[in-house]
Amino acid sequence: MAKVTLRDVADRAGVHPSTVSRALDPQKGSLVNEETRTRIRVAAEELGYQGNAVASGLRRGRTGTLGVIVPDLGNPFFAPLLRGVENHLEGRGLMALIAETQDDNGRLSRVLDNLLARRVDAIIVTSARSGDERVLRRSQQQIPVVLAVRDLPGSGIPAITHDDERGGRLAAQHLLEHGHRRVAQLRGPRDVSSFRGRGAGFLSRMNESDVIVVEPDDTATYPRLAEGRRLMERLLAQGDALPTAIFAHNDLMAFGALEALASQGVSCPRDVAIVGYNDTPMTAFTAPPITTVRLPGYELGRMAADTAVSLIENGEQPATSLSLPPVLVPRASTLGWQRRP
Amino acid sequence: MAKVTLRDVADRAGVHPSTVSRALDPQKGSLVNEETRTRIRVAAEELGYQGNAVASGLRRGRTGTLGVIVPDLGNPFFAPLLRGVENHLEGRGLMALIAETQDDNGRLSRVLDNLLARRVDAIIVTSARSGDERVLRRSQQQIPVVLAVRDLPGSGIPAITHDDERGGRLAAQHLLEHGHRRVAQLRGPRDVSSFRGRGAGFLSRMNESDVIVVEPDDTATYPRLAEGRRLMERLLAQGDALPTAIFAHNDLMAFGALEALASQGVSCPRDVAIVGYNDTPMTAFTAPPITTVRLPGYELGRMAADTAVSLIENGEQPATSLSLPPVLVPRASTLGWQRRP
DNA sequence: TCCAGCACCGCAATCGATTGCGACGATTTG
């Protein structure tokens, strides 16, 4: 168990620990004579010295760690986002502490407490639901908090999001262009801004045309596969004429809808077209491949990390929120549909 | 910025900081009078006291943090595993520090250094490739290291794995039962134990029967979609008679193979059957749904976390390695194939 | 009555790195 401390290095190099500290710090390296600095470097190397980030964190009041909270690690959408965050942190000596809430309210506040106790320097939250304002603002009193993906309007917390309203409009526009006149949405949870945005954008574009929008009598509790299936089943059971197109608020729910349709013998895309959201890698491989809305997750991760870092360095700033543009990716789940006479 | 420390609580409760420390520690709570303990609790509550895990970590020499290294967060296979880890840690006051290597060798040692510097109490590594022994053993000199999913035979590092040899045999058995007599594997990286195991199990079962196993002239560098596509394309171009079944070493590669086949106009499962590995949720939704080998990822995560924790508590132990059984999940990608006359 | 034993709690050192302050010699400036 090599317990090499700063003092050991100092002894070996024949200097005071404080000098070693300065020599090894890239910021303050210039405060130490070049010759003694290399002597110290050599000593540290020989002893296999490895700094103690815990001690450093205590003294400095900064741990070099960023908390990142995601709702669901099983949703591949978050992988590029997390990569964006980590790639931005790398090289700055920072590291991401990733935690999952599983979209569970109680878990969020536990996770926050945990991160706060560990004195992370900032927190990026991608799992916000309305109602979370209180705990988040409480956290914000201690360290910078940045929302990503999901906004909390009116909370005053900076947010980097996708323009989901625009994404919803894109989906609607696409369906309109292909001749749909009776459509429905499988809505994600209403207490999540991104789903609200998708729904609103979709509706507003549809309402500009002469289209019937069937509202299912329920909303997904979690934006996952099983919920997509359940909602689609309800829609099928609702008795009304079936819509010719479905806008699922994310890809996982679209998969579920696909499953429900298949089990009822309804064909996609022949009978019903489907649009998903997120451009999860798998959408290209389903039967049929799913038309979806692509979001720049990696860039969003980078930007969220960037604003978090600058918040750390420059103290509290006016909330600079930002919204990134989505793109529609057409695939067979809509392209294969044809208007019947 | 509420900077409430132990001392503040002590002052308010009219006791010494050490008493507060003991009162708030579930382990040592019994060392302090019940009455003063509640007084302290009240004071802490009123001040909104939140322990400083950094200071505690420095003094105790334990941070209550476990490093977990995964190769690829975009692979949904790791989600249940990570949940297994976290659920086991929860309640014990521990937390997982998740890091991704992206199957990049240089990144692994950087990540390890980072975790070691942050003084995590143990590390769970699911990204091991042969050649990583050195850095891992170096880490092991400082804290417990547990391998999961991927073993490093002969390294002496405890490993919780799936029985991949058995998984490979299951895949082979399934294909044999359906009448295949000419098959091929899309192999994952050879320096990863789990892929070697799958390959060996598959081969050994096949060799017990009278079956031709076509070996592609290459191996995947990364077990991802693009590599699966590339390997399948090479196989198609190889000129020999096409195998009637493909065993892809994981689901992502199976997706890639599917894509390659489709682009060449070869039908799955009519012309070629496919077996994947991992039972990634999406395998049920591809065209066709993919037969695959299911692994108990959640349980594996729990067990890995459990051995890590007991290694922390009881010091170094004899390496107790363990192997969990896989299950074959038959789907249309093989069930839909029929022997031609 | 005396002392051992116990319950409870305070004192002060400690974990390892960082940093404001100041010392010292060497160099430059007026």
Place this chain on the structure above:
DNA sequence: CAAATCGTCGCAATCGATTGCGGTGCTGGA
């Protein structure tokens, strides 16, 4: 030539919690 400046580096306090070592007062048994 004296004073100011600069480059280096040491000293010691500090971050906040933990814990070994007692000290105090009280109970119970001999």
